[in-house]
Amino acid sequence: xxxxxxxxxxxxxxxxxxxxxxxxxxxxxxxxxxxxxxxxxxxxxxxxxxxxxxxxxxxxxxxxxxxxxxxxxxxxxxxxxxxxxxxxxxxxxxxxxxxxxxxxxxxxxxxxxxxxxxxxxxxxxxxxxxxxxxxxxxxxxxxxxxxxxxxxxxxxxxxxxxxxxxxxxxxxxxxxxxxxxxxxxxxxxxxxxxxxxxxxxxxxxxxxxxxxxxxxxxxxxxxxxxxxxxxxxxxxxxxxxxxxxxxxxxxxxxxxxxxxxxxxxxxxxxxxxxxxxxxxxxxxxxxxxxxxxxxxxxxxxxxxxxxxxxxxxxxxxxxxxxxxxxxxxxxxxxxxxxxxxxxxxxxxxxxxxxxxxxxxxxxxxxxxxxxxxxxxxxxxxxxxxxxxxxxxxxxxxxxxxxxxxxxxxxxxxxxxxxxxxxxxxxxxxxxxxxxxxxxxxxxxxxxxxxxxxxxxxxx
Amino acid sequence: xxxxxxxxxxxxxxxxxxxxxxxxxxxxxxxxxxxxxxxxxxxxxxxxxxxxxxxxxxxxxxxxxxxxxxxxxxxxxxxxxxxxxxxxxxxxxxxxxxxxxxxxxxxxxxxxxxxxxxxxxxxxxxxxxxxxxxxxxxxxxxxxxxxxxxxxxxxxxxxxxxxxxxxxxxxxxxxxxxxxxxxxxxxxxxxxxxxxxxxxxxxxxxxxxxxxxxxxxxxxxxxxxxxxxxxxxxxxxxxxxxxxxxxxxxxxxxxx
Numbered sequence: 284x285x286x287x288x289x290x291x292x293x294x295x296x297x298x299x300x301x302x303x304x305x306x307x308x309x310x311x312x313x314x315x316x317x318x319x320x321x322x323x324x325x326x327x328x329x330x331x332x333x334x335x336x337x338x339x340x341x342x343x344x345x346x347x348x349x350x351x352x353x354x355x356x357x358x359x360x361x362x363x364x365x366x367x368x369x370x371x372x373x374x375x376x377x378x379x380x381x382x383x384x385x386x387x388x389x390x391x392x393x394x395x396x397x398x399x400x401x402x403x404x405x406x407x408x409x410x411x412x413x414x415x416x417x418x419x420x421x422x423x424x425x426x427x428x429x430x431x432x433x434x435x436x437x438x439x440x441x442x443x444x445x446x447x448x449x450x451x452x453x454x455x456x457x458x459x460x461x462x463x464x465x466x467x468x469x470x471x472x473x474x475x476x477x478x479x480x481x482x483x484x485x486x487x488x489x490x491x492x493x494x495x496x497x498x499x500x501x502x503x504x505x506x507x508x509x510x511x512x513x514x515x516x517x518x519x520x521x522x523x524x525x526x527x528x529x530x531x532x533x534x535x536x537x538x539x540x541x542x543x544x545x546x547x548x549x550x551x552x553x554x555x556x557x558x559x560x561x562x563x564x565x566x567x568x569x570x571x572x573x574x575x576x577x578x579x580x581x582x583x584x585x586x587x588x589x590x591x592x593x594x595x596x597x598x599x600x601x602x603x604x605x606x607x608x609x610x611x612x613x614x615x616x617x618x619x620x621x622x623x624x625x626x627x628x629x630x631x632x633x634x635x636x637x638x639x640x641x642x643x644x645x646x647x648x649x650x651x652x653x654x655x656x657x658x659x660x661x662x663x664x665x666x667x668x669x670x671x672x673x674x675x676x677x678x679x680x681x682x683x684x685x686x687x688x689x690x691x692x693x694x695x696x697x698x699x700x701x702x703x704x705x706x707x708x709x710x711x712x713x714x715x716x717x718x719x720x721x722x723x724x725x726x727x728x729x730x731x732x733x734x735x736x737x738x739x740x741x742x
Numbered sequence: 743x744x745x746x747x748x749x750x751x752x753x754x755x756x757x758x759x760x761x762x763x764x765x766x767x768x769x770x771x772x773x774x775x776x777x778x779x780x781x782x783x784x785x786x787x788x789x790x791x792x793x794x795x796x797x798x799x800x801x802x803x804x805x806x807x808x809x810x811x812x813x814x815x816x817x818x819x820x821x822x823x824x825x826x827x828x829x830x831x832x833x834x835x836x837x838x839x840x841x842x843x844x845x846x847x848x849x850x851x852x853x854x855x856x857x858x859x860x861x862x863x864x865x866x867x868x869x870x871x872x873x874x875x876x877x878x879x880x881x882x883x884x885x886x887x888x889x890x891x892x893x894x895x896x897x898x899x900x901x902x903x904x905x906x907x908x909x910x911x912x913x914x915x916x917x918x919x920x921x922x923x924x925x926x927x928x929x930x931x932x933x934x935x936x937x938x939x940x941x942x943x944x945x946x947x948x949x950x951x952x953x954x955x956x957x958x959x960x961x962x963x964x965x966x967x968x969x970x971x972x973x974x975x976x977x978x979x980x981x982x983x984x985x986x987x988x989x990x991x992x993x994x995x996x997x998x
Binding site: 295296299300305309313601603604606607608640641642643644645646647649650663666667668669670671678679682683685686688689690692695699702703715717718720721722723724725727728730731732733734735736737 | 755791792
């Protein structure tokens with residue numbers, strides 16, 4: 284998708300003023316937070332988090348070797364591998380396959396990486412009908428929007444809004460019963476599955492040891508998209524590879540609980556390539572596209588741990604900033620706390636100068652991250668990099684002079700006295716308008732603590 | 743037990759009663775309290791906004807002040823003395839962030855690590871060092887306790903302040919729903935993105951109003967300043983008080 288994160292300051296202001304949006308988000312995210320909490324009551328979160336973090340650290344520390352190993356395993360399983368440095372290269376590769384097969388329709392299951400590279404719109408522009416088959420993604424596609432959440436793409440919409448959308452686009456009756464709406468979507472999508480030539484999916488994990496492509500989902504659409512087609516194309520990031528099949532025992536217990544509070548998702552597909560001669564179902568060809576797009580630049584840096592992310596969405600659900608502005612405000616395919624890191628780190632800090640600051644650094648994201656990313660301290664580190672790269676400016680001037688005053692207790696006392704003296708004047712209110720537009724100033728006392736302390740001591 | 747009182751700059755300037763109450767309660771509990779008068783700001787606003795160099799200079803000054811090396815005569819004894827401050831956020835800055843800020847400065851790295859073992863947030867100090875049982879108060883009121891994010895997540899303060907409040911006879915504690923959700927202050931975040939910050943405050947205030955409690959109590963005046971400012975703007979007539987103020991009010995001498 285088009286990166287609009289530079290416009291965050293404008294985008295969030297519209298969203299935060301949308302009461303309906305905030306109500307939708309509040310309901311959905313708090314429900315997810317509650318369910319997550321309940322689901323972890325029965326397992327040792329800290330233990331699993333620690334193990335997952337160790338596996339991810341190990342994987343990234345020898346990523347090149349692991350990728351080669353995965354490549355070998357996948358080739359043995361008759362998959363074809365393509366490394367794409369950029370979105371353009373990944374998209375062109377997919378189009379090439381689609382054209383070779385004379386494909387007219389592609390069915391797609393949910394994948395953030397395909398959103399990142401804008402694959403569906405690209406294929407549609409090139410004459411290939413590309414249908415999102417995850418219910419949330421389908422809703423978003425029908426509405427001509429982009430996902431606003433990593434795991435729940437249509438989280439910003441209420442049932443009523445969805446029923447109106449279906450009514451307008453599909454001609455269904457106005458009925459906001461989720462079962463009815465799901466059945467309508469299923470009816471439309473079933474036709475697409477039957478007529479599709481190619482299926483596109485992401486991958487949650489790639490297992491180096493065995494070549495397994497692991498996909499978790501709840502609707503069965505990913506399984507159909509990957510097995511009821513002639514060609515299956517996997518598009519995923521290079522950081523998704525893990526060493527051993529047995530590592531999944533950790534991730535499987537963490538991922539469902541972190542996203543939706545499920546012990547495990549309804550479907551877990553372990554795919555090893557095209558169908559063999561004795562198999563009746565399955566694709567004839569399987570292609571795996573491994574996307575870099577800024578990822579390898581983080582290897583060996585202080586930000587490497589950001590690549591641990593398994594896209595569970597837990598940090599979005601707990602984030603009160605996300606809850607009040609929604610995913611679209613971020614202007615990036617990756618919203619929320621992790622998005623405020625991934626966006627500047629993958630796509631350039633100059634492209635997301637405000638995102639790392641759009642956090643109160645409350646640390647709730649770090650607390651729930653299943654793979655142990657220290658999200659809020661990473662945000663702080665990126666803030667420092669952004670400020671260090673920029674010379675001059677009003678804010679720097681203020682902080683420099685603030686510091687100068689703080690190093691001289693006498694100046695500090697005087698500055699405090701003046702500020703307190705000015706507290707009832709319009710001048711100070713204007714100077715602090717970021718505060719006073721939305722809140723009252725505290726009632727300024729006539730004496731500071733140190734003045735009180737000093738006079739008491741003198742007595 | 744000697745305590746060097748750490749008074750965050752905004753408490754010194756805007757909420758002196760919080761510091762006065764802290765001093766009063768600590769003295770009531772038998773501490774020998776001194777206030778190193780050269781202290782100013784711990785540097786957190788600059789640090790969290792990304793100006794690490796400015797923050798480091800302020801941190802150096804603060805370290806030297808707190809251990810009595812600037813102008814005060816009361817030198818800090820690293821074996822026996824403590825530094826106590828009525829703010830989870832500013833204490834977390836000293837305990838957790840100073841060692842990181844000084845990671846490349848041998849002298850200050852050691853100093854800040856030594857210091858981090860002696861610095862305590864006010865309620866934490868009473869809970870872990872003085873002992874809750876030494877405190878007893880009386881005050882007829884109903885309160886909710888607001889967990890500040892830095893107190894909760896950086897320092898691990900959760901039960902301590904609640905145990906303290908339960909030592910006050912006549913005080914009823916009602917838990918806030920979603921008490922661990924941030925109130926939206928976040929330092930410069932509150933003025934950089936004021937609409938989001940205010941929306942977060944509204945969430946918190948809605949939950950607070952729902953409890954029916956009279957006072958919102960917290961260990962961080964920064965959260966309270968933000969919430970109170972928003973409550974006054976939106977017309978929610980509630981009191982917001984630091985836990986030290988509530989404790990001081992509950993002491994025998996305070997009741998007439």
